[in-house]
Amino acid sequence: MTTQMPPRTAARQTKRAWREARLAEARLYLCTDARTAQGDLAEFLDAAYRGGVDIIQLRDKSIEARAEIAALEVVKEAAARHGKLFSVNDRADVALLTDADVFHVGQGDLISSHARAVLGPDVILGRSTHSLDQALAAEADPETDYYCVGPVWETPTKPGRAAVGTALLTAVAAGTAKPWFAIGGISPGQRLDAIREAGAKRAVVVRAITSAEDPAAAARELKEELR
Numbered sequence: 001m002t003t004q005m006p007p008r009t010a011a012r013q014t015k016r017a018w019r020e021a022r023l024a025e026a027r028l029y030l031c032t033d034a035r036t037a038q039g040d041l042a043e044f045l046d047a048a049y050r051g052g053v054d055i056i057q058l059r060d061k062s063i064e065a066r067a068e069i070a071a072l073e074v075v076k077e078a079a080a081r082h083g084k085l086f087s088v089n090d091r092a093d094v095a096l097l098t099d100a101d102v103f104h105v106g107q108g109d110l111i112s113s114h115a116r117a118v119l120g121p122d123v124i125l126g127r128s129t130h131s132l133d134q135a136l137a138a139e140a141d142p143e144t145d146y147y148c149v150g151p152v153w154e155t156p157t158k159p160g161r162a163a164v165g166t167a168l169l170t171a172v173a174a175g176t177a178k179p180w181f182a183i184g185g186i187s188p189g190q191r192l193d194a195i196r197e198a199g200a201k202r203a204v205v206v207r208a209i210t211s212a213e214d215p216a217a218a219a220r221e222l223k224e225e226l227r
Contacts, residue, residue, distance in 0.1 A: 016122045019101050022085050023124055023146060026054035027226040028219065029181050029204040031089075031157075033060040034071040041071060045078035048209055051219025057087035057104060065094060072098045085124070092118040102126060104148075107134060112143035128183075130164060135172045135180070144178070148204055151184020152195060157206050158184070166198040173199025188218075192225045201226070 030053045035041040048056060058075050060068065072088060076098055079086035087102035088095035092115055095103040103119055104126040110118075112125050119125075124145045129135040138147035149172050154163045169182055182195040183204035195203060203226060212218035 019085065019122070019124050020145070022054065022083075022101075023179055026085070026179065027202050028053050028223050029055040029057070029087075029148075029183075029202065030209050030219070031057045031059045031204060031206045032210050034058060034063055034067070036060075036063070041074050042078060044210075044215055045075060046081070047214075047216040048219050049078060049082035049084050051209075051216035052223030053084070053209070053219045055085040055087055055102060057089055057102070059089040065091065068094055069097055072100070076100075087126070095119055095123065104128070112141050116143045130161070132168060132171050135168075135176070138180075139176050139178055146179040146181070148181045148183045149200075150182055150204075152182050153185030153191065155185045155206070166194050169195055169198035169200045188221050188225055192222065196226070 030048055035044055045056060056075055056079065058068065058072055060071070063071065072094065075086045079101065085101040087104050088098060088100040089104050090109055092103065092110060096119055100123060102124040103115055105115060106128045107130065112127065115125055125143055126146045126148065127138050127144050128148050129138050130150070135147060135149055138144045149169060151158055151161055151163050152166060152169065163184065172180060179202060181202040181204045182200035186192060186195060186203050186205050187208045192203065205222060208222060209215050209218045
């Protein structure tokens with residue numbers, strides 16, 4: 001006798017499995033603001049996803065929750081059009097309201113068990129790390145699905161945070177199984193070559209795409225170099 005899975009359980013496992021599969025394939029992760037000054041959020045998102053970005057996180061400290069939710073609905077729609085993931089930063093309430101694929105936190109934000117209690121089992125949880133101890137803690141945490149390591153180089157998006165350099169990437173690469181992303185000052189060419197030589201297979205970028213005249217071409221170049 002075959003026991004059928006209850007529909008709600010099946011749907012939950014399907015959603016979680018789809019997100020896990022996209023995360024496993026992901027190589028290029030983009031953080032962007034809401035593009036308020038440019039007024040081109042939807043067009044920019046389509047270009048970035050089309051160029052090869054796998055995950056886009058909205059990170060914009062200049063807007064309030066209502067505006068953030070509105071912008072995230074645009075991100076969510078773009079992600080759905082391209083079959084990619086979208087990520088919410090810091091705000092678990094906003095992630096819950098937008099049914100985010102990914103929820104990302106820093107070292108001082110919600111611990112993963114609290115985030116999981118709020119968001120449930122389907123969401124992918126990520127954390128920023130800045131040292132080997134923090135990376136290993138994220139690796140050991142059963143609720144953390146991926147983590148970021150950096151900033152590899154100093155970056156104006158995180159003023160005052162010291163660069164960790166590529167040696168940390170090598171140390172992390174030596175003993176990890178979960179997906180992880182190098183982050184901080186990464187751009188095509190020598191810097192991308194440097195993180196790959198250090199053992200990183202995935203990267204988070206900001207200005208390399210957000211400041212590009214052609215975001216799709218910029219994303220395509222980065223993705224090709226990460227293959």
